[in-house]
Amino acid sequence: MVHAINAGVVQVNTYGGADITVPLGGFKQSRFxxxxxxxxxxxxTDLKTAWIALG
Incomplete structure (x- = not known):
């Protein structure tokens, strides 16, 4: 049943059961x-290298 629904998040028999650490995304064109x-x-973010002299 869950696989037949075109949605990014599906909750079945639960309310507010989402975990804030789980990646959340859309569906179709926003899926990636x-x-x-x-x-x-x-x-x-951008990668940056910083050289710091200690002592």
Missing amino acids: GKDKSLHAIEKY
Whole structure:
């Protein structure tokens, strides 16, 4: 039944059972990439190297 529904999130017989650590995403054209995931972190951040002298 859950696989037949075109939605990013489906809850069955539960209310407010979502875990805030689980990646959340859309469906169809918004399907690629999920919020709260490694993909989202890489999309919204830039890699930077910093050299710091200690002492």
